[in-house]
Amino acid sequence: MRCAAHLAALGDALASIVFPAHCPACGAYVEERGGWCAACLSRTVQPHRLAVSTEACAALDGAWAVGSYAGALGKLIRDLKYRGRRGALPYIHAALLAAKLPQEIVSADLAVCVPLHAERQTERGFxxxxxxxxxxxxxxGMSLSESLARSRATAPQYGLGERARIENVRGAFSLSLAEKxxxxxxxxxxxxxDDILTxxxxLGSCAAVLRKAGAASVYALALASDRS
Ligand SMILES: [Zn+2]
Structure with a gap:
């Protein structure tokens, strides 16, 4: 085990010589792999409250995004999701840990991730x-509950208008078997x-299921949003 740890440390040291760590937004060299330069981190991590007055969001008490999808966060999400590049994760984790989020988000009792359909999860692997x-x-110190399941596959939301998006995910989520x-x-x-809020x-469709199951409140947090 110790030997493996030494090898991993050696591997990291070699990697930082061959592939120096750099900021994911501007490409400037940074000290640590997964780190951002200070200017890009403060430009990228801009937590903001999103309006939840629309029909799509009716079941949410509030929603926040850590930053804009248009910049480096959007690219990191696409790298992870569609190219399977887990190397994007240390940057994403650093951005999230730098975000100052309001009490309504950090004081939640339990977190629930928006589930993928089983087939999609198998195909993507995560x-x-x-x-x-x-x-x-x-x-x-917040625990994650696998309370929700996607009970049917849905078409990608990308490119659909708001009305079509609501219809696309209507009734698509249910309590997972463990949580009946x-x-x-x-x-x-x-x-x-969830990764993105458009x-x-x-998120609204998931929130409706959680409310029906007796949740006292349901807030949403997305890494990125293309809404201001
Ligand atoms: Zn930078």
């Missing part, structure tokens, strides 16, 4: 929201997690 928020949840009856959720303040239709 649920991106679980990987994205793993380090942040650990730092918060929602005993774990009753009276709890739930934090729903109209909020997916």
């Amino acid at each position: 649920n991106q929201a679980e990987l994205i928020f793993a380090a942040w949840l650990k730092a918060q 009856g929602g005993a774990l959720l009753a009276g709890k303040r739930i934090l729903l997690l 109209t909020g239709a997916t």
Whole structure:
């Protein structure tokens, strides 16, 4: 074990000589792999509250995004999701840990990730929201509950208008088998997690199931949003 740790450290040292660590936004050299330069980190990590007054978001008490999808966060998400590049994760984790989030988000009792359909998860090999928020949840001491399941496959939300997005995910989520009856959720303040929030239709559809199961409140946190 110790030998493996030494080898890993040696590997990291060699990698930093051959591939020096650099900021994911501007490419400037930085000290640590996974680190950002200070200017890009403060430009990228801009937590903001999103309006939840629309029909898509009706079941949410509030929603926050850590930053804009248009910049470096969007690229890191696409690298992870569509190219399977887990090397994007240390940058994502650093951005999340740098975000100052409000009490309504950090004081949740329990976190729930938006689930993928089983087939999609097998094909991709991971649920991106679980990987994205793993380090942040650990730092918060917040546990993750696999309370939700995607009961049917849905078409990608990308490119659909708000009305079509609501219809696309209507009834697509249910309580997972382990959570039938929602005993774990009753009276709890739930934090729903996803990589991106666009109209909020997916998060809203999940929130409706959690509310029905007795959740006291449901707030959403997305890594990135293309809404201001
Ligand atoms: Zn930079």
